[in-house]
Amino acid sequence: MRITFLGAAGEVTGSCFLLENNKKYLVDCGIFQGKSENENEAPFPFDPKDISGVILTHAHLDHSGRIPKLVKEGFKGKIYATYPTIELCEILWLDTVKLMKEEVERINRKNLRSGKPLIEPLYTEKEVEMAMKLFEPVPYDEMLDLNDIKVRFRDSAHILGASSLELWGDNTKIVFSGDVGPQNNVMEGTPSIIEGADYVVIESTYGDRLHKSLEDTRKEFESVILEAVNSGGKILIPSFVVDRAQRVIYEIMLLSYKYPFLTKIPIFFDSPMGKKVTEVYERHSNLLSGEIQKYFLEGISPFQLKNLRFLSTPDESKSINDLDMGIIIAGSGMCTGGRILHHLKHNLWKENTHLIFVGYQAEGTLGRRIVDGEKKVHVMGEEITVRAKIHTINGFSAHADQKDLLTWTDNFQSDPTFIIVHGEPKASQTLGQLLQLKGRKTIIPTYAQTLDLEKKEIITPKVTPKIDVYSLISDLENYIAKFKSQPIPQDMDTYSLLNSALILLKEIDKRSTNI
Ligand SMILES: [Zn+2]
Secondary structure: OEEEEOOOOOOOOOOOEEEEOOOEEEEOOOOOOHHHHHHHOOOOOOOHHHEEEEEOOOOOHHHHOOHHHHHHOOOOOEEEEOHHHHHHHHHHHHHHHHHHHHHHHHHHHHHHHHOOOOOOOOOOHHHHHHHHHOEEEOOOOOEEEOOOEEEEEEEOOOOOOOEEEEEEEOOEEEEEOOOOOOOOEOOOEOOOOOOOOOEEEEEOOOOOOOOOOHHHHHHHHHHHHHHHHHHOOEEEEEOOOOOHHHHHHHHHHHHHHHOHHHHHOOEEEEOOOHHHHHHHHHHOHHHOOHHHHHHHHOOOOOOOOOOEEEEOOHHHHHOOOOOOOEEEEEOOOOOOOOOHHHHHHHHOOOOOOEEEEOOOOOOOOHHHHHHOOOOEEEEOOEEEEOOOEEEEOOOOOOOOOHHHHHHHHHOOOOOOEEEEEOOOHHHHHHHHHHHHHOOOEEEOOOOOOEEEOOOOOOOOOOOOOOOOHHHHHHHHHHHHHHHHOOOOOOOHHHHHHHHHHHHHHHHHHHHHHHO
16 A cells, blocks of 8 residues: 655645555545645646545545546546535535635736736536535444455544544554544533554644643633623634534523623624524534533523524624624635625624634734734725734644644554644654654655555454443442532532433433334
8 A cells, every 4th residue: 555645745735645555545535724825726646537536524625625626637436425425525616616706806907908818716606516426425333345455533622523434454454533622622521532554644733832721721612702792792703614603603602601691692693604504513413512411401401592693694694783882703714705704894893892803813914913902904805904903812722733643643552653744844853753752653754745555453443332321320320429418518520420421321221222
């Protein structure tokens, strides 16, 4: 088996790995963003017709966004992915088509005037439609046999449906981390434990950084929201529409329990994709963390609040321009486009506006310029003075930080070689050094580098052990009884978590006896 790194090597975008066993496969086929954006136009360095299948870790565009282009250029194989990934891909790809169409029309108007040749979008709705037909849904934890290779998708707790991959071929086992979530991801729980591999291709987005703790992040969010609400102006939250926006809504719900007056503040999720993405999260809530599932089991969606309205059309979005106060969650997360722009244009110059960043702001983006303290910025072709109060909350990441990545690698009981990808050079190198200190072998591949994967040890796929739900329930009931009988003041958070676990287990028990 051999692997060639055709993206996410020395950078965080454009994930694409060519795997050759008897047949050829791609693991992910994402778009390049930021400085490498122009590479999306370049032809693939292989013939798409020769690829038997794409194995897709998750829906984020930097992992999935070039698949319709692959189809346009002749790919006819299958695309393997989890159910939520398939549903999210359709929403994200169609949104991309719309944005690309608008951008191409704008450029072509200029090109016509200057006599330059007209350009075409990377792909259109037609290719998205064709790609959707090639999907083959794969459940988590089941063995997928493609004759020359076997693949198992494991929950990576990054966004809904995101997976790490265990892949066997030629007596060699390679694991792809995909994007890994934090060890305690509020939305998706804990990444699956994988214990054996010959090679592990691991992401390193935050290989050189630590996130704030959940407790500190929630305290920070609470004080910012209270300060902003008290000032009486609009609160703008630029956010990724998949996962981050739902998380923000959930965090606001938690705050509303503590401060009931927050239920009187109008909240808007302003995005053409917002409602559809949230529905995918609700439909597959069984894959989310216990903390989130607890609400669904009680009949409450933590992504729907009485005072929350989804705004889909541009007219609905404009209708809130004259409103004095309210919380507006809108894409894009880094203010590079989307509905957030017109809200910034109308509110950034007002002193009582609060702008809360809940995600990473890459260099060169409008979000980053505002975070860096620029006093005048260009928004939709107009110069706007920044008078709004700016806040940044950095703890909501859906990516593992350095500590989480090391914990994830500690699960490997075999002695694999870690192939470090999906990170800026400094992040990948730092993670590599830390792994070497732990006695691990590491490689940081460069773009287009090929590695021959040699058989090291035979690892037979393990069957996931059956869980004895009944004995877990009785153990937990005993534990809760002991916990309640303690005379000292009890930790109510732990107590309510234990109770949630019990509710979940009983629900699992009920469902499994119904089958
Ligand atoms: Zn991702």
